[in-house]
Amino acid sequence: MNSESSLRYLRSGKAKDIFELDEETLLMVFTDRISAYDVMLADKIPLKGIVMCELSAYCFERCEDMGIPTHFLSLQGRRRMVVKRLEIVPVEVIVRNYVYGSYWSRLLRGEVKLPNGARPLLAERLPEPIVEFTTKFEAHDRPITVDEVLDRGWASGSELDRIVEWSLKMNEIMGRDAERGGLILADFKLEFGRLRGDLLLADEAETPDVCRLWDAKGYAPGRPQQDFDKQIVRDYLAERLGWPEKGPPPGSRLEQPLLPEEVVNATKLRYIEAYERLTGRRFEPLDEAT
Numbered sequence: 030m031n032s033e034s035s036l037r038y039l040r041s042g043k044a045k046d047i048f049e050l051d052e053e054t055l056l057m058v059f060t061d062r063i064s065a066y067d068v069m070l071a072d073k074i075p076l077k078g079i080v081m082c083e084l085s086a087y088c089f090e091r092c093e094d095m096g097i098p099t100h101f102l103s104l105q106g107r108r109r110m111v112v113k114r115l116e117i118v119p120v121e122v123i124v125r126n127y128v129y130g131s132y133w134s135r136l137l138r139g140e141v142k143l144p145n146g147a148r149p150l151l152a153e154r155l156p157e158p159i160v161e162f163t164t165k166f167e168a169h170d171r172p173i174t175v176d177e178v179l180d181r182g183w184a185s186g187s188e189l190d191r192i193v194e195w196s197l198k199m200n201e202i203m204g205r206d207a208e209r210g211g212l213i214l215a216d217f218k219l220e221f222g223r224l225r226g227d228l229l230l231a232d233e234a235e236t237p238d239v240c241r242l243w244d245a246k247g248y249a250p251g252r253p254q255q256d257f258d259k260q261i262v263r264d265y266l267a268e269r270l271g272w273p274e275k276g277p278p279p280g281s282r283l284e285q286p287l288l289p290e291e292v293v294n295a296t297k298l299r300y301i302e303a304y305e306r307l308t309g310r311r312f313e314p315l316d317e318a319t
Contacts, residue, residue, distance in 0.1 A: 033058060043069060044081065044238060050111065059085075059108045059233075063296070065262050066272050067279035072288040074259075076314050078108040080300045081236045086110065087308050088235035091202060097195045099230040100222060115222025115231055119166050119183050120173070122192055124200050125159045125216040127152055129254070130241065132159075132216075135172070152215075152250045158200050160193050165220070191228055192221055203235050203307075210306030212257060213248055215241040237303045257303055261296045262288065 036048035036056060043064045048056040059078035063070050082104070089101035100112040125132055128143070129152055135141045136149065143149060146156040162178055163170045178184050184192070196219055207214040217240040220232040233239055237258035247255060256263075265288065266272035277283065288296075301312045 044078070045233075049114075053114050054102065055112050055114050056105070057082075057110045057112055059110070063259060063262060065259060065266055066276055068272075068277050069282040070262075070287060071283045072286045072293060074293060074296050074300065076297055077300050079314070080304045080312070081233060081238060082108045082110055084236045084304055084307065085233040087310075088203070089230070092199070092230060092234070095198060095202060097198060097230055098227070099234075100224075112231075113224055113229065115224050115229060117165070117220065117222045117231060118188070118192075118228075119164070120178055120221075121163045121165045121170065122196050122219045122221070123161045123163060123216060124196050124219070125155060125161065126200070126204070127154055127213075127215040129215055131172075132161075148250075150250050151252065152248070152254050154250070158197060160196055163218075188228055195228075195230065199230075199234070203240065206235065206307045207242060208245075209309065211245050212303075212306055213243040213245050215243055215254070217241065235307060237300055242303060257299065259296055259299075261292055261299060265289075265292045 033046070033048055033056070036050065039047045039049055039055070041047070044060055044062045046058040046060060048058070050056050059082040061073040061075060061077045063072060063074050063077065086101060086104055089099040092099050093101075100115055102111040102113060104110055128136065128147065128150065132141065133151055136143065144156055144159070147153055162173050162175070164173055175189060178189060179186060199219065200214070200217075203217065204214045217235075219230065219234065219239070221228055222231040223229070240258075242257035243254045244257060263272075266276065270276065270287070301314065304310075304312050
């Protein structure tokens with residue numbers, strides 16, 4: 030197993046560190062870092078990185094079986110993933126099954142129109158999934174049209190057709206997992222890249238960091254839903270510290286932990302439960318091979 034200290038460090042995201050293995054492969058290290066309201070907290074959620082890595086590997090393997098090529102090659106331990114080195118398409122894909130999040134906000138501002146058959150109701154199920162595109166490398170992600178993607182040369186028309194096709198197939202794959210586990214897949218985001226001109230699914234998939242999951246038993250349209258991810262952290266910061274209005278500006282990185290032990294532990298258990306309900310497998314937290 031490669032030690033990160035012997036590898037060339039490339040960059041870090043909110044929760045992953047990227048290292049170069051060689052010209053064609055990278056090592057993604059899934060950390061226990063957590064962010065909220067676009068602020069990187071100093072707190073760590075134990076085992077979170079393992080959950081994210083193993084959930085992504087689970088999803089990538091099934092995608093390959095379903096004819097969706099991915100950048101996944103292998104695992105090194107439980108939080109390190111070897112992947113193909115790609116040219117990342119500078120567009121994020123969002124698939125929505127419910128009227129929620131930024132889509133609901135844009136609906137209230139009159140920026141989007143509901144499809145026929147959908148009520149203007151928070152958490153209303155959409156008649157059909159909606160596929161949207163947003164920018165990826167701008168300071169603040171924003172919705173973009175197909176025409177803008179084409180005009181900027183970020184992807185070709187045939188690539189967008191394939192991305193939409195695969196994204197909807199992913200919606201079916203992950204939606205079945207969620208339903209089996211008593212969850213609702215409200216929406217999710219995906220990233221894609223190119224390898225010698227061929228498209229591949231990239232980054233991570235089917236994790237609580239990129240999927241909005243709700244407990245099916247508690248679902249009721251017309252009110253906010255309890256997100257099945259780091260909502261416990263968001264609730265604590267909002268109710269106790271007045272975030273986001275009184276919090277640090279987006280993009281900040283904090284140096285001192287803020288979260289009490291009970292919030293950290295409850296969040297850890299929520300991530301583990303998501304893994305078990307989505308995969309149908311028992312999570313083994315005690316044998317972490319790093």
